[in-house]
Amino acid sequence: MIKTIDLKDAVGTKLAHDITEIRPGEFKGAAFHKGHTVCNEDLCHLQKLGKNHLYLIDLEADEIHENEAAAIMAKALAGRGVVWKNEPREGKIGLKADTDGLLAVNVAALAAFNMIDEVMCATMHNHTRVKAGELVAATRAIPLVMKRAPIERAAAIAAQNGGVISVHPLRQGKAGLIITGDEVCHGLIQDRFAPILNRKLIDLGCEVDRVSFAPDDAEIIRRAICSHIERGCDLVLLSGGMSVDPDDVTRKGIRLAGADEVHYGAAALPGAMFLVAYIGQVPLIGVPACGLHHRTTVLDLVLPRILAGEKIGKKELAFLGHGGLCQDCPECTYPHCAFGKGS
Numbered sequence: 001m002i003k004t005i006d007l008k009d010a011v012g013t014k015l016a017h018d019i020t021e022i023r024p025g026e027f028k029g030a031a032f033h034k035g036h037t038v039c040n041e042d043l044c045h046l047q048k049l050g051k052n053h054l055y056l057i058d059l060e061a062d063e064i065h066e067n068e069a070a071a072i073m074a075k076a077l078a079g080r081g082v083v084w085k086n087e088p089r090e091g092k093i094g095l096k097a098d099t100d101g102l103l104a105v106n107v108a109a110l111a112a113f114n115m116i117d118e119v120m121c122a123t124m125h126n127h128t129r130v131k132a133g134e135l136v137a138a139t140r141a142i143p144l145v146m147k148r149a150p151i152e153r154a155a156a157i158a159a160q161n162g163g164v165i166s167v168h169p170l171r172q173g174k175a176g177l178i179i180t181g182d183e184v185c186h187g188l189i190q191d192r193f194a195p196i197l198n199r200k201l202i203d204l205g206c207e208v209d210r211v212s213f214a215p216d217d218a219e220i221i222r223r224a225i226c227s228h229i230e231r232g233c234d235l236v237l238l239s240g241g242m243s244v245d246p247d248d249v250t251r252k253g254i255r256l257a258g259a260d261e262v263h264y265g266a267a268a269l270p271g272a273m274f275l276v277a278y279i280g281q282v283p284l285i286g287v288p289a290c291g292l293h294h295r296t297t298v299l300d301l302v303l304p305r306i307l308a309g310e311k312i313g314k315k316e317l318a319f320l321g322h323g324g325l326c327q328d329c330p331e332c333t334y335p336h337c338a339f340g341k342g343s
Contacts, residue, residue, distance in 0.1 A: 002145055004053050007046060010038045016057040017066065017144050018090045021049055030090055034067065057145060064148040066091040069119070069141035076155035077113070077121055077139055079104075079163025091144070095137040097130040101169040102308040105137075109157060109164045116154040118142045123165055125341045129304055130167060137165050168308040173235040175201050176228030177211040178221065180240040180250050185215040192292055193239040200299065201237075204307055209233050214253075216241060221253025225284065235283055235306070242273040242288040251275065254284055263314050267321030268340070270328075271298030276312045283312070295332045298324070301340040319343045 005013065014037050021031035031049060032042065038054065046054075059065065064072075067088040074084045074093040083098045097103070105126040114120055123137040130136055141151060158164050177197055184191045194211045201208055209231060212224045221238070228236050241250030255262060259277035264286075266274040270293075275286030283306050291297050301320060302312055310316070323342025326334075 002057055007043060007052050007054060010046075010054045011040055011043070013038055013054065015054065018088075019046070019049060019051065020090055034088075059145065062148050063145055064141070064151055066141045066144050066146075069146065069151045070139060072151055072155050073119060073121065073139045073141070073158065076158035077137065077164045079166030081167030081169070082136065082163070082165050088140075092138050092140040094135050095139070095165060097132055097134045097136050097167045099132050099167055099169050101130065101167045102304050103128045103130050103136050104166045104168055104308070106161065106164045109160065113154050113157050113164060116150050116157070118146050118150060119154045121158075121164070127301070127305060127340065127343065129335065136167065168310075170205055170304060170307040171309065172205045172207065173201075173307055174209050174233050175206045175235040175237060176209050176231065176233035178214055178224045178228070178236065178238045179211065180214050180216065180221060180238060180253075182215045184240070185213045193287070196291060197237055197239065197287065200303065204304060206235070206307070216249050218249040218252040218256055221250055222256040225254065225257040225279070229279065229282055233282070235285070237285045237287060239287045239291065240289065242275060242286050250286060254286065257284075259284060261313070263312070263317055266298045266302070266317040266324075267319075268298040268301065268317075268324030268326075270294045270326060274298045274302070274317070276302065276306075276317070294326070294328070296326060296334040296339060300334065301343065316343075 014035050015032055017034050018030040019032040022028045070088045070091060070093040071086045074095060078084055078095050081098050081101060082095050084093055084095045103124055105123050107126060119141055121137060121139040177194055179191050179193050183189045198208050214221045214224045225236055238250055241248040254277050258279050262277040264275045266272060270290035271288060273288040277284040287299055291299060306312055320343045323338060323340055326339045
């Protein structure tokens with residue numbers, strides 16, 4: 001139950017909630033915090049904030065204050081690799097990454113949570129790389145006081161499957177590179193693929209074990225793949241030979257090497273001829289020629305997810321379609337753009 005009192009009668013009472021002050025371009029935050037005891041010196045300030053009345057709260061057994069509600073929801077929302085402190089600010093609690101890694105948001109569970117009346121949670125985009133200590137989500141109960149039952153229902157939805165928001169560290173894989181194509185293997189042109197892939201892998205914390213070169217020969221490509229796996233590589237990237245030309249035999253070499261599942265084609269541009277295959281637990285990534293001409297491609301969307309332990313298959317490549325169209329901006333700002341944000 002909330003009781004309203006005139007400001008002139010409020011001296012000596014404790015505030016039931018934070019009172020926000022906004023000075024455009026200067027400040028936005030709590031001018032007075034919950035629990036502050038109002039004194040005569042506060043009255044003028046409170047009036048300037050538009051507060052002619054204050055409120056006293058006497059909670060019924062089935063009611064809950066916004067701060068307690070926020071803590072219940074934060075606990076349920078936070079999965080592995082996410083931390084929070086029970087220090088609400090203006091009724092909100094932020095959830096932060098506990099480690100560097102890839103943010104994973106259960107989008108369906110988040111939507112179900114937000115369908116409950118008078119609660120909310122907002123997150124960063126799914127599959128965003130984050131740093132330890134970075135704010136990845138925030139939650140609050142929308143009214144100051146509400147019934148306890150909706151909060152408990154929202155928390156039950158969030159807690160299923162270990163929470164809605166988690167951060168998965170990227171494993172520091174040992175990668176092998178295979179650059180395919182007669183023109184590169186025979187020295188007719190200089191390879192430009194290896195430096196690009198090497199840089200992307202190192203940026204993600206991987207060790208590049210060795211770079212191999214193979215002509216357009218499926219058997220030689222097979223042997224190169226097997227050699228990298230025998231050397232202990234837990235990730236193999238192959239460049240070139242991904243198109244539909246008859247002499248592009250990289251996919252055949254991957255199958256000959258023993259790949260038991262091959263997923264060719266991704267709903268993203270650039271990178272439609274992207275390939276993911278698996279030999280046991282070792283992922284093989286086929287990088288099409290667009291990787292030479294575009295700074296950002298589907299590889300940048302998929303590789304961190306693989307290193308975070310996600311199994312990429314047909315469904316994952318299909319879901320890239322929403323947000324998978326790169327705008328090919330004159331100055332690339334990825335990941336601070338829309339590319340890949342819908343998946």
